[in-house]
Amino acid sequence: MLKLWTNAEFPPEPTRRFEAGVSSHELIRAQESSSLNLISAPPDARLLEAEIAFGQPDVEQLFESERLKWVHLTTAGYTKYDRDDLRESFRQRGIVMTNSSSVYAEPCAQHALAMILGFARQLILSYDEQRSDRAWSYVDIRRRSFLMGGQSVILYGYGAIARRLSELLAPLRVKLIGVRRHPRGDEFIPTVSLEDHVEWLKQADHVINILPASAQSHNFFDATMFQNLKPTAYFYNIGRGTTVDQMALIQALQESRIAGAYLDVTDPEPLPVDHPLWSAPNCFITPHTAGGYDAEMFGLVDHFLDNLRRFEQQEDLIDQII
């Protein structure tokens, strides 16, 4: 029997599944729990008793905990835990950290595919017409539509989402290029380094940003990057808002230097109602919903319980990040 701390809060049914799945352990609930993954939870003294932490524990407390063996995050992003000192401390103490990226790869990949095809088939243009003059612009909208075959898609951020999106795009016969800090040669798609990516960026029809937030990725997509895009290129962000210089993106859209943008993440979130991104031309925004789906909470619980079984049997954990 292990002491299992959580500050994750789920609706009744996933909660029942979670509680049944951990019933052989001692469950310690944080005094303040949160159903919103992206909000920082406060410190909780009970965390210090636990061997396993599930949810979004306070970072500073992770340094203090003496019994901790394993931390499982309920998010795919882990910016606040992405610290050299935390990694060092965990390694010294033999603590592992896992995240929920497996849970979010599938919806995020499907979301990105939906955005790409939304542009290709001009769904928003048709919807605008449906909501206005209903002009049945048959000839014009057909001419603005395009086929995906032969289009070049460049993926920034090499991980579970990029891999799954590559699988979904494969039957559309696109040209896929990945960008990775240090390509190793065993990637699932042709991959170039951060030294070589610009020549590929210049040829891309679709630029997919899946970068996590970090000091290195901050404003990675800046004015210079957008200047390298073709005027017919589309930009997508399903990574994090801070990786984009949003003013540079707005300017590129306003000056028609790129064809359009579809963003699932912004900086800040929620995006203020008067923010100019909302009304930039050909800029469409989904409110950080790329990873969401009806059974998402069951997905998070099942992923944790799978890892718990692996932890009990001393197998490798899925989505280990430390």
Place this chain on the structure above:
Amino acid sequence: MLKLWTNAEFPPEPTRRFEAGVSSHELIRAQESSSLNLISAPPDARLLEAEIAFGQPDVEQLFESERLKWVHLTTAGYTKYDRDDLRESFRQRGIVMTNSSSVYAEPCAQHALAMILGFARQLILSYDEQRSDRAWSYVDIRRRSFLMGGQSVILYGYGAIARRLSELLAPLRVKLIGVRRHPRGDEFIPTVSLEDHVEWLKQADHVINILPASAQSHNFFDATMFQNLKPTAYFYNIGRGTTVDQMALIQALQESRIAGAYLDVTDPEPLPVDHPLWSAPNCFITPHTAGGYDAEMFGLVDHFLDNLRRFEQQEDLIDQII
């Protein structure tokens, strides 16, 4: 050298490609040509001289033509040529007819996939919010989104579009069922007959109508059909508008007996601005653009020229319908 009649009209560049491709033959242009594939062209006396007809020839003239060997249509649909007497006459005289379905299978399949994923990822809901209160309804929209894996997709109309759409849907791990008048057992997906389809329809999450217009398909999707759908099911039409009882569809949407509809075809077209389909709840319409793409006219020309080469070399033609 063959006499090649056409009433198809293309923009300058595809026209140049067409003229270069047929330069070894005698080109006879109709007195009235049409760049709009879906409009009936008038009779043209010159058709009677031709051995090959490319475009949308007048049906009655096809019975009279004494030299004709091959008719190639610039559309995928061929309702006005779908007549037993024409088939009989062509067979007796050894005339073949081909259409352009290969050209349209790819964009139509991509369009259907875009519609399906548009619902799955709630892109229109997010766009409505972007254009209104910008409320960042993170929790609600995530909960309304769904994953495609395990969803049941039923395809009515067994042909090039259904085959290509099946390929695009495969990596999403959906359950595919085709419906065909007389399944032969060699279909590319599990296929049921018109006698057995209802039990599958009742389980379907996505009902995709790719039926062509014909006497048998008229109002095929009627009130009884919509009553068989699950309240969470989505209905799509990329076939022909006449195959749907539109008033029954509107009623099903108004009474929330289905979750939504995405239509690329309606009856009539253009759909009058005050038609109730435009404002039916969760009903989205693209103005017959599913088959369109920027290079569509090149696609039509290339497909014809490929068949012309086959005709010259007495090979089998692509997309033969008679």
